[in-house]
Amino acid sequence: MDDVYTEKHQVVYYEVDVSGKLSIPMILNLAILGSTNQSAALGMGNERIHANNVGWVVLQYDMQIDRRPKVDEVINIKTQAVEYNPFFAVRKFWLEGLDGEPLVTINSIFAMIDMQARKMIRIPQVMMDTYQAKRVKHITRIPDPQDITTTTTEPQGTNYHVRFFDIDHNHHVNNAHYFAWMQDPLGADFLKKYETKRVNIKYENEIRYGSEVVSYYKILPSVGGEVITLHQIKVDGQVMTEAEMYWQENQA
Amino acid sequence: MDDVYTEKHQVVYYEVDVSGKLSIPMILNLAILGSTNQSAALGMGNERIHANNVGWVVLQYDMQIDRRPKVDEVINIKTQAVEYNPFFAVRKFWLEGLDGEPLVTINSIFAMIDMQARKMIRIPQVMMDTYQAKRVKHITRIPDPQDITTTTTEPQGTNYHVRFFDIDHNHHVNNAHYFAWMQDPLGADFLKKYETKRVNIKYENEIRYGSEVVSYYKILPSVGGEVITLHQIKVDGQVMTEAEMYWQENQA
Numbered sequence: 399m400d401d402v403y404t405e406k407h408q409v410v411y412y413e414v415d416v417s418g419k420l421s422i423p424m425i426l427n428l429a430i431l432g433s434t435n436q437s438a439a440l441g442m443g444n445e446r447i448h449a450n451n452v453g454w455v456v457l458q459y460d461m462q463i464d465r466r467p468k469v470d471e472v473i474n475i476k477t478q479a480v481e482y483n484p485f486f487a488v489r490k491f492w493l494e495g496l497d498g499e500p501l502v503t504i505n506s507i508f509a510m511i512d513m514q515a516r517k518m519i520r521i522p523q524v525m526m527d528t529y530q531a532k533r534v535k536h537i538t539r540i541p542d543p544q545d546i547t548t549t550t551t552e553p554q555g556t557n558y559h560v561r562f563f564d565i566d567h568n569h570h571v572n573n574a575h576y577f578a579w580m581q582d583p584l585g586a587d588f589l590k591k592y593e594t595k596r597v598n599i600k601y602e603n604e605i606r607y608g609s610e611v612v613s614y615y616k617i618l619p620s621v622g623g624e625v626i627t628l629h630q631i632k633v634d635g636q637v638m639t640e641a642e643m644y645w646q647e648n649q650a
Numbered sequence: 651m652d653d654v655y656t657e658k659h660q661v662v663y664y665e666v667d668v669s670g671k672l673s674i675p676m677i678l679n680l681a682i683l684g685s686t687n688q689s690a691a692l693g694m695g696n697e698r699i700h701a702n703n704v705g706w707v708v709l710q711y712d713m714q715i716d717r718r719p720k721v722d723e724v725i726n727i728k729t730q731a732v733e734y735n736p737f738f739a740v741r742k743f744w745l746e747g748l749d750g751e752p753l754v755t756i757n758s759i760f761a762m763i764d765m766q767a768r769k770m771i772r773i774p775q776v777m778m779d780t781y782q783a784k785r786v787k788h789i790t791r792i793p794d795p796q797d798i799t800t801t802t803t804e805p806q807g808t809n810y811h812v813r814f815f816d817i818d819h820n821h822h823v824n825n826a827h828y829f830a831w832m833q834d835p836l837g838a839d840f841l842k843k844y845e846t847k848r849v850n851i852k853y854e855n856e857i858r859y860g861s862e863v864v865s866y867y868k869i870l871p872s873v874g875g876e877v878i879t880l881h882q883i884k885v886d887g888q889v890m891t892e893a894e895m896y897w898q899e900n901q902a
Contacts, residue, residue: 411686411819412679412826418819427664434663562841563830567663567670574664578815586859589814607838 401530402478403436406496409471419466420493422581422594423574425502426459429491432475440528447525451513455604456573457486460505460540461597467493467501479529484520485509486537505540513568516604543598543642546616546628555632556583558611571605576639579613580629588617592625592645599641609633623647653782654730655688658748661723671718672745674833674846675826677754678711681743684727692780699777703765707856708825709738712757712792713849719745719753731781736772737761738789757792765820768856795850795894798868798880807884808835810863823857828891831865832881840869844877844897851893861885875899 407428415421420428437443447453467473476492491504510521526533558579566572576599581589605611611631618626629641659680667673672680689695699705719725728744743756762773778785810831818824828851833841857863863883870878881893 410683412683412824414819415815416817416819416821421815423815431662431664561830561834562836562838563667563673563675563834565668567666567668569668572664578813582813582815584814586814 402476403432403439404474404476405432405435407431407473407475409467409469409473411469414469416590417466417593419468422461422577422597425461425463425466425493426504426574426577427572428475428493429477429502429504432477432491433489436477436529442525442528448513452510452519453513453568454487454508455511456601457507457509458540458600459597461599462503463593463595463597464500464502466593467495472496473501479526479531481532481534481537482521482526483534483537485518487521487526487531488537507537507540540598540600543600543640544626544628546614546630546640554583555612555614558582558613560605560607560609560611562607565607569607571607573601576601576605576631576641579611579631580615580639580641580643583613583615584617584627591647593648594643595624595646596644597641598643599639601639603633603636603638605631605633605638611638654728655684655691656726656728657684657687659683659725659727661719661721661725663721666721668842669718669845671720674713674829674849677713677715677718677745678756678826678829679824680727680745681729681754681756684729684743685741688729688781694777694780700765704762704771705765705820706739706760707763708853709759709761710792710852711849713851714755715845715847715849716752716754718845719747724748725753731778731783733784733786733789734773734778735786735789737770739773739778739783740789759789759792792850792852795852795892796878796880798866798882798892806835807864807866810834810865812857812859812861812863814859817859821859823859825853828853828857828883828893831863831883832867832891832893832895835865835867836869836879843899845900846895847876847898848896849893850895851891853891855885855888855890857883857885857890863890 409420413420413424474494478490480488480490487508489506489508493502494500509518511517512519560571564571564575611633614630616628625645627643630637631639661672665672665676726746730742732740732742739760741758741760745754746752761770763769764771812823816823816827863885866882868880877897879895882889883891
């Protein structure tokens with residue numbers, strides 16, 4: 399398919415976490431780098447669309463992790479705009495070994511907003527034609543993460559302050575930072591014992607500089623060695639983000 | 651000089667801060683990437699030296715910033731091991747435009763440690779021969795940052811918790827993270843108004859996972875449009891890092 403964009407990337411030392419493997423936030427950064435570069439190559443880069451006062455925002459990622467690449471590994475970043483309707487666009491991302499080994503597969507849903515009003519707008523058809531995406535009546539939805547509040551025990555909350563260097567060019571927190579807030583409260587013992595295998599994350603509201611973030615999590619009972627954690631991020635009592643993560647014990 | 655190592659790098663979106671320019675932590679990450687790749691190319695990579703239970707630690711950086719490159723700019727990362735004595739090695743780094751425009755110049759002092767004992771050891775001569783560094787009796791020192799405690803008003807402290815994802819493969823905080831702790835307390839108004847022109851940072855003790863960091867700063871009276879800030883990071887009352895930063899007002 400020539401509507402799949404591909405670029406090579408070598409994993410470097412500051413992109414890996416304590417495990418020596420590509421960090422989860424950096425997986426997302428590289429995925430978005432791929433779509434940014436595809437858009438620029440097609441003449442639909444941020445510079446051009448921001449000049450029209452419109453921009454893309456991600457609503458949800460569903461990330462399947464087969465194997466996180468190690469430092470120095472060379473991988474392919476691939477992405478494709480799959481389908482869209484007037485309000486939602488579905489984009490896929492793949493990180494692969496150069497031999498085609500699947501490493502990470504990401505399904506995602508984006509919307510287009512008016513940059514000033516921060517309100518959703520219709521996606522111009524010329525834009526999706528450029529990506530050769532398929533126009534559909536209903537996009538293929540990603541299921542919602544399980545709701546943390548429907549389980550019986552009270553989830554714990556940990557406070558984080560949004561720092562100046564957490565915000566990007568648009569004065570919003572880079573989506574990749576949310577992972578640190580969500581995973582950090584699980585603690586070193588958990589994070590060293592388990593490897594993230596799947597993350598379903600839904601962004602409901604944008605987080606701004608200076609906000610006090612409270613990160614809640616709950617660890618569900620383990621089934622067959624697989625552990626599921628539920629996460630919720632709130633600011634002033636309002637839900638900003640929800641996520642469901644699947645974990646497997648690290649092989650010794 | 652063929653003992654200067656050079657590699658190209660294109661600045662990408664997640665490497666820039668809110669100003670749209672290469673962030674200060676990323677400047678350091680790229681510099682160290684250069685020396686890591688030079689070392690690997692010379693057969694003195696971390697993998698080999700860590701196998702001998704030794705490793706490099708940085709003691710001090712003195713960074714001069716002429717112009718921070720913007721997103722998409724292609725730059726050269728250059729580095730050279732300049733001189734050494736049995737305990738200290740002096741290394742220089744440059745970020746340059748492809749036309750040779752100086753962007754960032756960094757002078758630095760490194761030591762070698764026993765990785766288990768975390769104690770300084772003698773630098774093996776074979777190592778420095780590899781880099782063609784000059785053996786000297788006394789290395790050219792970098793002046794200490796001005797002491798924050800010698801000035802009269804009480805510096806303010808802001809608390810930061812060392813998060814799991816702040817630590818690197820060696821279970822220590824990546825040096826680049828210290829900048830966020832030091833600069834974040836200055837606040838958005840200051841950080842948007844002023845541009846960092848020089849940073850002299852001295853690492854005295856390693857910061858570990860789970861530590862509660864207190865970041866102190868003081869803004870010295872402005873002289874001729876130049877502002878100097880002094881910084882100190884403490885853990886349990888012990889000084890871990892000190893820095894002196896020079897700032898100039900951003901051009902409108």
